[in-house]
Amino acid sequence: MAxxxxxxxxxxxxxxxxxxxxxxxxxxxxxxxxxxxxxxxGLKDKLAEYGAAKIVKLTASGKxxxxxxxxxARALDAAVxxxxxTALLGTASTTGKDVFARVAAIMDQPLVSDCVALDIxxxxxxxxxxxxxxxxxxxxxxxxxxxTLRPNAIEAKAAPAAGEIEEFPADVTDPExxxxxxxxxxxxxxxxxxxxxxxxxxxxxxxxAENYKMLEACAAKIGAAVGASRAAVDAxxxxxxxxxxxxxxxxxxxxxxxxxxxxxxxxFAGMKTSKVIVAINxxxxxxxxxxxxxxxxxxxxxxxxxxxxxx
Amino acid sequence: xxxxxxxxxxxxTAATIKIEGxxxxxxxxxxxxxxxxxxxxxxxxxxxxxKNGGEVVIVTVGKAEAAATIRSAMAMxxxxxxxxxxxxxFLDASLTAKALKAAMEKDGLPDMIFTGKGSVDTESFxxxxxxxHSLGMPVVNEVSTLSVDGKKAVAELEVGGGDKQVIEIDLPxxxxxxxxxxEPRYPKFPDIMKAKKKKIDEMSLADLGLDASAPGVTVEKLxxxxxxxxxxxxxxxxxxxxTELIRVLKEDEKVL
Numbered sequence: 227m228a229x230x231x232x233x234x235x236x237x238x239x240x241x242x243x244x245x246x247x248x249x250x251x252x253x254x255x256x257x258x259x260x261x262x263x264x265x266x267x268g269l270k271d272k273l274a275e276y277g278a279a280k281i282v283k284l285t286a287s288g289k290x291x292x293x294x295x296x297x298x299a300r301a302l303d304a305a306v307x308x309x310x311x312t313a314l315l316g317t318a319s320t321t322g323k324d325v326f327a328r329v330a331a332i333m334d335q336p337l338v339s340d341c342v343a344l345d346i347x348x349x350x351x352x353x354x355x356x357x358x359x360x361x362x363x364x365x366x367x368x369x370x371x372x373x374t375l376r377p378n379a380i381e382a383k384a385a386p387a388a389g390e391i392e393e394f395p396a397d398v399t400d401p402e403x404x405x406x407x408x409x410x411x412x413x414x415x416x417x418x419x420x421x422x423x424x425x426x427x428x429x430x431x432x433x434x435a436e437n438y439k440m441l442e443a444c445a446a447k448i449g450a451a452v453g454a455s456r457a458a459v460d461a462x463x464x465x466x467x468x469x470x471x472x473x474x475x476x477x478x479x480x481x482x483x484x485x486x487x488x489x490x491x492x493x494f495a496g497m498k499t500s501k502v503i504v505a506i507n508x509x510x511x512x513x514x515x516x517x518x519x520x521x522x523x524x525x526x527x528x529x530x531x532x533x534x535x536x537x
Numbered sequence: 538x539x540x541x542x543x544x545x546x547x548x549x550t551a552a553t554i555k556i557e558g559x560x561x562x563x564x565x566x567x568x569x570x571x572x573x574x575x576x577x578x579x580x581x582x583x584x585x586x587x588k589n590g591g592e593v594v595i596v597t598v599g600k601a602e603a604a605a606t607i608r609s610a611m612a613m614x615x616x617x618x619x620x621x622x623x624x625x626x627f628l629d630a631s632l633t634a635k636a637l638k639a640a641m642e643k644d645g646l647p648d649m650i651f652t653g654k655g656s657v658d659t660e661s662f663x664x665x666x667x668x669x670h671s672l673g674m675p676v677v678n679e680v681s682t683l684s685v686d687g688k689k690a691v692a693e694l695e696v697g698g699g700d701k702q703v704i705e706i707d708l709p710x711x712x713x714x715x716x717x718x719x720e721p722r723y724p725k726f727p728d729i730m731k732a733k734k735k736k737i738d739e740m741s742l743a744d745l746g747l748d749a750s751a752p753g754v755t756v757e758k759l760x761x762x763x764x765x766x767x768x769x770x771x772x773x774x775x776x777x778x779x780t781e782l783i784r785v786l787k788e789d790e791k792v793l
Contacts, residue, residue: 412699
């Protein structure tokens with residue numbers, strides 16, 4: 227059986243839900259879970275449950291490979307050789323996209339980024355082209371199939387496997403081209419937008435930065451992340467890190483609730499592959515109602531607090 | 538200081554993409570523009586030139602029609618341009634990177650290279666990494682804050698959840714620009730007129746010793762992303778609307 231490597235992402239020592247979905251995308255292959263930034267023992271139960279035949283902790287010269295994207299990329303390249311991987315998959319998160327592009331450059335192999343579906347055996351993938359307006363079906367001609375999957379695009383399904391833990395100390399060094407001086411903490415307890423299962427977005431109708439607290443209160447009840455439309459960011463109500471859409475983030479949650487968002491094409495570019503889209507808007511003629519699943523005509527300042535109370 | 542900015546000729550994000558045949562689109566009726574993320578790169582390069590002197594060269598791999606897009610980028614203040622002509626909008630990222638590298642080597646390697654964080658047509662987010670790797674330069678992508686001091690640059694990028702990494706690199710380097718880095722200028726009429734006289738050095742892939750015959754990735758099919766046909770509107774008092782919405786999301790859609 228051919229082996230597929232999956233770069234596992236973790237948070238607070240636990241496997242991210244999005245990585246389990248990537249493992250499901252590799253069903254039918256021998257799955258080698260590659261861990262860079264956590265203790266594999268703490269991940270074993272979950273990774274074995276979702277199909278990992280092996281759980282490999284990657285290290286390089288005794289260093290934490292996750293501390294440098296170039297070192298992580300070199301270690302992953304070494305792992306491809308060591309385990310004779312015919313595919314290497316990861317999440318199209320900020321770090322996943324960055325590391326995979328580095329791996330692809332080192333290996334000089336094609337890379338398909340941000341796929342919504344893929345077939346490892348056929349070496350085909352489906353992904354967005356033209357800012358979410360079209361899907362492109364791609365055929366990859368490569369010895370090793372490299373791809374990242376859009377978070378939440380594939381629902382994780384349990385498929386128990388052995389989950390044997392081993393360590394692979396890769397014989398690679400950091401080229402030391404990048405020196406990470408510091409990490410400036412944002413609002414650290416907020417759920418990461420691109421990987422959140424539920425997102426509540428505030429548009430121009432939010433009227434002021436402090437009114438996002440109303441959305442945050444609602445989001446906190448269901449573990450959702452809070453986003454903003456371009457209009458709200460441009461008006462100074464929210465930072466760019468919260469922007470969903472063209473020139474912002476592309477998201478694909480199970481549930482997207484747009485509060486006071488008009489629904490520009492550029493906004494849809496960043497969220498149209500969400501499973502269910504709900505819009506709340508005072509204007510019954512807002513374009514968003516033509517392109518979402520459920521709509522409520524109403525003032526967000528009336529509707530959202532009631533929603534927070536009832537959730 | 539010589540700065541190269543890689544600019545891609547892409548359909549305007551507001552354009553309607555009409556698919557033709559299995560894997561092509563009608564490009565004759567739609568407006569093409571400078572890839573929006575590349576505009577941040579052009580602006581940053583021009584600002585650096587205004588501060589430190591030197592020149593800004595636009596490097597594009599694209600169809601012959603890309604010349605118009607290059608003129609727009611030059612109207613923002615770039616000095617001249619190189620266009621490596623190809624027949625396809627969907628050139629393999631690896632080949633694009635090789636073409637950019639060869640064109641820059643022929644012209645003389647720059648002190649800095651800017652790209653956008655990705656292009657809005659193929660959305661594949663990798664050309665800058667391949668270019669940087671082949672030139673042995675550091676690359677930082679999705680840069681929203683940048684300072685350059687002599688031979689060093691400090692770049693900030695968002696790494697998720699609002700956290701920002703601060704990364705120091707040596708020049709020469711490759712920077713993938715994103716929103717927040719600056720506010721790209723709107724060229725004034727005299728700048729647009731001036732840009733018409735600026736030089737575009739045109740060449741083919743073959744001139745650079747490259748060929749497009751064995752792509753790693755092929756677009757087999759293009760299809761519209763299915764559009765939703767209109768919302769199911771939930772009526773009633775606010776209480777009733779919210780109660781029904783939560784019921785639908787829990788029971789029918791199972792997303793809560």
